[in-house]
Amino acid sequence: MTQQPPQDPGAQPFVLYALDEGIATLTLNLPAKLNPLAIELQQELRAHLERIRDDRAVRALILTGAGKAFCVGADLSAMRPPEDGKTLGDQTAEWMQSLSNPLIETLQSMPIPVVAAVNGAAAGAGVGLALAADITLAARSAYFYLPFLPKLGIVPDLGCTWAIPHRAGRARAMGMALLDERLGAGRAVQWGLIWGCVDDENLMAEARETAQRLARLPAYAVTEARAAFAAAERHTLPEQLHYESERQRELIERPTFREGVSAFLQKRAPEFPGR
Template identity: 75%
Template sequence: MGAVLYELNDGIATLTLNLPSKLNPIALDLQQELRECLARVRADSQVRAVVLTGAGKAFCVGADLSAMREPEAGKTLGDQTADWMQSMSNPLIEELRALPVPVVCAVNGPAAGAGVGLALACDIVLAARSAYFYLPFLPKLGIVPDLGCTWFIPRRIGPARALGMALLDEKLGAETAAQWGLIWAAIDDDLLLLDAMKIAQRLARLPAHAVLEARRAIELSERHTLPEQLHYESERQRELIEQPSFAEGVTAFLQKRPPVFPAR
């Protein structure tokens, strides 16, 4: 049994963080295995969507602090940590965001520290009602939030609430996270995985390029003016209207049936 479990059923790949006795810390072996699983998804055109979740009582409690004691010879602990992040953690988040299929995160328990960034790198985030999101970086350790937390959180809930999460040493419950717009929805604990699979199945029926186009358009809107974004939208339509998925969508609409899009 590895640090990450991979299961494929009907085009849905389920990736389960599998260090439950430690509450799924984002240890180096877990990061490496998760990146390997993402590579499997990229290579398998039959995968149409991904569900990411955790085994046991937690989703992911962040860094494995027990492994951050003795740096390698010739390095400070800060140097070693930054090097690990730049060679392993940061590429993990970038690869997750670049995955050519939609990713549903089922936050089954606490998401703390880097675990928050890992969850928010996914496209649709569901959380069990008993789950919470917690940023202990500055209040407990004097370091900045990482794994994309300072990028994802203010874009979802605004800088005021993002700063409050970073400084106030408070756990943000799943229902409040949903009300604020940090996640898609809070779900009854016993229905979490079932609902995550239902959403993944819906997403799996999308045109193969849909998630990449949606991510790109929304991210660009953060730095575009309105005229720039309008121009971007029209230029994407110039190309996408010529694709088979548009023709299938129009035909399905006229025939009053659901569209059927091919695998990527």
């Protein structure tokens, strides 16, 4: 487990945490620098995610940014050659493998639905962070931008090379990677990269309403959906049909199915217990 580093009690946290009626909100909190993925911010975010994972009172999570940006990726201003004989490349790869990559894996394996509320620029690794959510919403003024190859000569990371072609197709992923263009939120919706965009002033209200809807689902709904779509990517159609029938074999025996049927017959909304 990654522990949160010691911090001056009077210092501003790198990640803000709030919990209200089962909905947790994590806000990246380096607004003056447009919320780069500083080491300390990543450590705090990881610690919060692990706490939320273990808190059975939390039914859904919203991830957003403070100020006018969601996240602009790596904190390039803080990158320095290491003093222990390693190269900067060695150090960066080790940090990614020990800290940054597990952030994406943790978000994708949370036992609750995750909503990204992209309030402004999502650039570089910030795009990977936004797309690690189950539902990605964006403010109308927000955009997605991959400067890796055009500006730095490095490949997109934090899952961008996986998430973008899976969501929007390889042709669009190649265009985003090479053409040095910002992709506006409206176009991102048209491409299927994100779920929706809303007027800037309505973003957090829409994100919360979405999180509330997700929180009312059966507690295991998001993990079942993730697993089913992941299986579909490696299965033939007959194999996936078999997978679906086997999952129904188990899930129909659970109390949630009985509650769902009762609610349908009684013309009421189902009431599912928490996790």
